[in-house]
Amino acid sequence: MQTTDMTLRQDSFIARKFLLGPALMAGYGLVRLAGRAVGDYGPGVWWSVAHLLFLAGVLAFVPVFRGLRAPDGVRGAGRAGVRVAAGAGLLGVAAVAVQAVIDLAVGFVAADDEAMSDMFEKVQDVPGVMPVVYTAVPMLFWFGLLALVTLLAFLRRDDVPAWSPMLVLAGTAMMAVSLDLLTVGALCIGLALFPVRRGLPD
Numbered sequence: 001m002q003t004t005d006m007t008l009r010q011d012s013f014i015a016r017k018f019l020l021g022p023a024l025m026a027g028y029g030l031v032r033l034a035g036r037a038v039g040d041y042g043p044g045v046w047w048s049v050a051h052l053l054f055l056a057g058v059l060a061f062v063p064v065f066r067g068l069r070a071p072d073g074v075r076g077a078g079r080a081g082v083r084v085a086a087g088a089g090l091l092g093v094a095a096v097a098v099q100a101v102i103d104l105a106v107g108f109v110a111a112d113d114e115a116m117s118d119m120f121e122k123v124q125d126v127p128g129v130m131p132v133v134y135t136a137v138p139m140l141f142w143f144g145l146l147a148l149v150t151l152l153a154f155l156r157r158d159d160v161p162a163w164s165p166m167l168v169l170a171g172t173a174m175m176a177v178s179l180d181l182l183t184v185g186a187l188c189i190g191l192a193l194f195p196v197r198r199g200l201p202d
Contacts, residue, residue, distance in 0.1 A: 022190030024057030089144025
């Protein structure tokens with residue numbers, strides 16, 4: 001009985017670890033929508049709370065990538081592919097986290113929407129900032145996650161259903177189409193990750 005209880009607690013902890021990132025990102029989407037609904041989504045409380053959730057959500061994917069990079073029962077080329085995808089995802093996490101910090105700083109310093117736009121323009125005009133922080137490197141976060149879940153769906157078919165990578169793709173596509181769909185997209189990713197946690201080290 002004691003062993004069973006310990007296993008259940010361990011499984012619960014792993015589940016929470018894998019679902020925290022999507023939950024925080026879904027929260028970011030909800031706060032963003034609420035701020036826009038009241039016409040106050042600029043410098044101020046709504047912006048700051050939303051982007052704090054965004055930053056926390058992105059950082060919460062670090063243990064996800066770390067957990068996914070060494071799945072049980074995967075060896076050889078498959079294991080190497082998983083590690084490369086996880087490394088790419090972690091690099092993307094770093095870039096997106098920097099983006100979130102910039103968003104928070106600009107929102108804190110700027111007096112109004114116009115000032116915020118001017119600050120973002122100045123930051124993005126710095127050579128290398130756009131590809132590293134806003135375009136190319138951040139995409140590794142989403143590509144790495146999709147690649148990991150897809151590889152695991154092939155390599156660990158008993159644990160990872162075929163619909164998991166499809167949900168990751170759907171969630172990512174929703175976020176790319178419109179940030180207004182961020183909450184739904186994050187929920188899709190959370191559903192995709194829930195079965196993926198099985199058979200992974202805690």
